[in-house]
Amino acid sequence: MKILVIDDEKDITYFLSEFLLELGYQVKTENDPGKAEETFLGEVFDVVLLDINMPRISGLKLLERFRILAQDVIIIMISALQSVDLVVKCIQLGAYDYITKPILTLDQVHIRIQRAITERAIRAENHLLRKQLTRHGEAQDLQFRSAPMRRVMEMIRMVAPFDSTVMIVGESGTGKEVVARAIHQFSLRSQKSFVAVNCGGIPESLLESTLFGHEKGAFTGASERKIGLFEESDQGTIFLDEITETSLAFQVKLLRVLENSSIMRVGGTQDISLDLRILTATNKNLMASVKDGNFRQDLYYRLNVFQIPLPPLRDRKEDIPAIVEYHLQRLLKRMHKPQISISEAVMERFQQYDWPGNVRELINVVENALIMTNTDRIEIENLPRDSEMFAHPDEINTGSELTDLQSAKNRFEQLYFQRLLRETKGNVTEAAKLAGISRQHFHLKLKSFNIASKF
Structure with a gap:
């Protein structure tokens, strides 16, 4: 790691150089501002510590020049002036940070450098991942800077080249399908098909024929042969979400697929050999289900x-700004709306909320807010009022005015079903059991109240 220190005061460059050398950095100093650009171009530096107030040429001029010559270099400005306007100008010109003199503790310099290097590495990794995914044919909404998600990406890259089965575990809305698609895109099967199946959303009576296909006359209504999703995934990847929602009878058939790499259509008599990768996901404790x-x-x-394992959004809130910005731009383009920004108050509310529906809930709120706003900025009043950000599920909040009995009942039911989803972490089957109704009836209720069930 190479650091260039530029300051016309030799004492400053000496002490900074000695301190940084002890920490293991390679350091070069320059006391003549007139020779600073020549020194900068002579080698490739990772970090530049640059004084602002120097004779003949100011640090601001050098900052502008350096930023043109090398966009990736980290530049940290140093000055005895404590001016907010000056700090803002430095940041606008491309400086990463600003340190004021006198430098009372050299450890602070080290901390600033380390933080800058870490953030640069994260930005570079995000850029590389998006570039790689785009090259493979599909850009995914993998927006993150948190340590837990960096670990997830490391695991994706480790397992992607192999055909091993992968179990993706996490709450609803944490992005299990996004991860599955990323595994496929990084794999050797990336040019082949990727098929996603929500096992919990297909009735048990139809799941087998949907995946395995069926022969003509296999059952009433089977008027012709149908190719199943397993066959459609041949040479590619199939992703089975909510795998724990399947019956034991179906699990026996799936085990046979894994052991023999073949299937038999419903009503068929011949094995059909397949070459495919199977990825699965669940929001349950799989060992507990066993x-x-x-x-x-x-x-x-x-x-x-x-x-x-995927972390819930509440455990990686530092990712929220990047997620919001990515989907905001994506939605603006899709909705053909002019540029709209997010107010600081809204972003603060986003950071305070625990997001029981995780990323999917966040995206839904942003899209709803875009529909509701007629200005160039999303404010608090543009957020959906039925969101749990505004009403605790234990309370019936009908506003400042009393409503009729039916409206109050509807509001209570809406909050009740929202709480069921929150308590079960988005598990519709468990929520339906708690409510004492069927899964289908529960889905109808969610639809009637416009509550997102699959996050």
Whole structure:
């Protein structure tokens, strides 16, 4: 790591140089501002510590010049002037940080340098990942800067080149399908098909024929042969979401697919060999399902060769600004709306909220706000009033005016179903059990109140 220190005061460059050399950095100093550009061009530096007030040529002029010559270099300005306007100008010209003299503790310099290097590495990694995904044919909304998500990306890159099964575990809305698509895009199968199946959203009676296909006459209504999703995924990747919602009978058939790399259509008599990769996901504790007898242990070991746990959004709130900005721009383009920004008050509210629906809920709120705003900025009043950001599920908040009984009942039901989803972390099956109604009835209720069930 090379650092260039530019200051016309030799004492400053000496002490900074000695301190940084002890920390293991390679350091070069320049006391003549007139020779600063020549020194800068002579080598490739990672960080430049640049004084502002120097004779003949100011640090601001050098900052502008350096930023043109090398956009990736980290430039930290140093000055005895404590002016807000000056700090703002430095940042606008491309400086990463601003340190005021006298420098009372050299450790602060080290901290600023380390923070800058870390953030640059994160930005470079994000850029590389998006570039790689785009090159593979599909740009994904993998927006992050948090340590937990960096670990997730490391795991994706480790497992992607191999055909091993992967179990993606996380709450609803944490981006399990996004991760599955990323694994596919980084794999050797990236040019082949990727098929996503929500096992919990397909009735048990139809799941087998949907995945395995069926022959003509296999059952009433089977008027012709149908190719299943397993066959459509041949040479590619199939992603089975909510795998724990499948029956034990179906799990036996899936185990056979994994063991023999073949399927048999419903009503068929011949095995069909397949070459495909199977990725699965669940929002449940899979081992608990095994112990409860709801999931086969042998299938568990087949599917759980490599597990990727996804953190909930509340545990990586530092990612919220990047996620919001990415989807804001994507939605603006899709909705053909002019440029709209997010107010600081709204972003603060986003940071305070725990997002039980995770990223999907955040995206829904941003899209709703874009529809509601008629100005160039999203404010608090543009956010959906039925969001849990405004009303606690334990309370019936009908506003300042009383409403009729039916409206009050509807509001109570809406908050009740929102709380069920929150308490079960988006697990519709568990929420329906708590409500004492069928899964289908629960889905109808969610639809009637416009509540997102699949995050």
